[in-house]
Amino acid sequence: MKRVAILGVGLIGGSLALSMKDKDVEIIGFDIYEENLQKALALSVIDKGTVDLAEAVKEADFIFLSSPVGKLFELISFLRYTSLKPGAIISDTGSTKGSIFEWTRDFQKKNVYFIGGHPMAGSHKTGIEAAHDRLFENAYYVLTPDSSIPQEVVQSLRDLLTCTKARIVVLDPAEHDRVVGAISHFPHIIAATLVKQVGEYNEHSPWYHRLAAGGFRDITRIASSNPIMWRDILLHNRKVMLELAEDWRNVFDEIINFVKEADADKIETFFREARDFRDQLPERKKGAIAPLYDLYIDVPDIPGIIGKITTLLGEKDISITNIRIMEIREDIMGVLLTTFRNEEDMEKARVVLTEEGYRVYSRE
Numbered sequence: 001m002k003r004v005a006i007l008g009v010g011l012i013g014g015s016l017a018l019s020m021k022d023k024d025v026e027i028i029g030f031d032i033y034e035e036n037l038q039k040a041l042a043l044s045v046i047d048k049g050t051v052d053l054a055e056a057v058k059e060a061d062f063i064f065l066s067s068p069v070g071k072l073f074e075l076i077s078f079l080r081y082t083s084l085k086p087g088a089i090i091s092d093t094g095s096t097k098g099s100i101f102e103w104t105r106d107f108q109k110k111n112v113y114f115i116g117g118h119p120m121a122g123s124h125k126t127g128i129e130a131a132h133d134r135l136f137e138n139a140y141y142v143l144t145p146d147s148s149i150p151q152e153v154v155q156s157l158r159d160l161l162t163c164t165k166a167r168i169v170v171l172d173p174a175e176h177d178r179v180v181g182a183i184s185h186f187p188h189i190i191a192a193t194l195v196k197q198v199g200e201y202n203e204h205s206p207w208y209h210r211l212a213a214g215g216f217r218d219i220t221r222i223a224s225s226n227p228i229m230w231r232d233i234l235l236h237n238r239k240v241m242l243e244l245a246e247d248w249r250n251v252f253d254e255i256i257n258f259v260k261e262a263d264a265d266k267i268e269t270f271f272r273e274a275r276d277f278r279d280q281l282p283e284r285k286k287g288a289i290a291p292l293y294d295l296y297i298d299v300p301d302i303p304g305i306i307g308k309i310t311t312l313l314g315e316k317d318i319s320i321t322n323i324r325i326m327e328i329r330e331d332i333m334g335v336l337l338t339t340f341r342n343e344e345d346m347e348k349a350r351v352v353l354t355e356e357g358y359r360v361y362s363r364e
């Protein structure tokens, strides 16, 4: 049986541990707060818990570091000088990848391997109570192995992580920080600045607070995230944040100038271009937070098929919340992704469609 050590049993460490529940692994948790370990044991998230770091890692085949980014250096410094199992694979879950990559390149001298990792799903909630076995389902899970790490070592980490049902991808750490900086880190600055701006106005009129709804809530949801976590992320992706701020200022000035000049066409084009890009973003098939009930249907030809399937299901009172053409194969075979409101509708649809001769399945 393989041993997995999770260092930091919060939302992400706890969710990783839960996703491994059906695997033949023993999970040992370490945290700086004993009460977190007690909760994790009570919730059966981990098999054992300890506040002794050396004890947690000494027999482990896999070690996951899932503390805030600012604490990773401390943990890595400890691992560098403590006794570890030869061949052990260490990974982290931190939201930035460049700095950790630089700190860990020499681990192979110790006959252990470090492969940076970032499961790209989460929540603005923190702590073990928010952990969920399906948190990473369908999300990207980025790995940033050094090119000197043998492929079979990377593969054994990938094999273990299949239990998360995430889409595992390999990226260069600098590219990770640039891209994730733009789509995840920098938006937290924007969200927080908007909230602070309105918070200050609210000092003078409570109506800001009362009327804030809809769009304001949507765009500022992430401002409710953990301040310590986001402090650390910004500090570890500073260069990228400063570059993005410059670019953002340029785009911001552009629209403000159109407003100043009352240029209706340019304002409209600005919004239209933003909408077009936004509407093309891939929808994430949700895992734990709001499970989607998806069925994939192989269909012989596309024209007319969507109407045929919606009619067929509509006649049985089965409603589809979304239908999307996933791919058209060269032999004119297509795959439709149909989403249902609940499991019952999905299962009814599976029966009806199978009876009609369609090949229906749950995963790509």
Ligand SMILES: NC(=O)C1=CN([C@@H]2O[C@H](COP(=O)(O)OP(=O)(O)OC[C@H]3O[C@@H](n4cnc5c(N)ncnc54)[C@H](O)[C@@H]3O)[C@@H](O)[C@H]2O)C=CC1
Pocket (backbone or CB within 6 Å): 007, 008, 009, 010, 011, 012, 013, 030, 031, 032, 033, 036, 066, 067, 068, 069, 071, 074, 075, 093, 094, 095, 096, 118, 119, 120, 121, 122, 123, 124, 125, 126, 127, 128, 226, 229, 233
């Ligand atoms: N929250 C999110 O949505 C996501 C977070 N991440 C990353 O995963 C990591 C963990 O985040 P969360 O689980 O959300 O935070 P969390 O606050 O829920 O959990 C962190 C845990 O680490 C423990 N901890 C603090 N210092 C420690 C140390 N020196 N040694 C061991 N444990 C320590 C804390 O007591 C806590 O139990 C962070 O690096 C974050 O950047 C990655 C993807 C998503």
Ligand SMILES: O=C(O)C(=O)Cc1ccc(O)cc1
Pocket (backbone or CB within 6 Å): 094, 095, 119, 120, 121, 122, 123, 124, 184, 222, 225
């Ligand atoms: O939607 C949200 O609340 C998030 O922003 C989740 C998140 C937070 C940090 C990450 O590194 C990846 C995902």
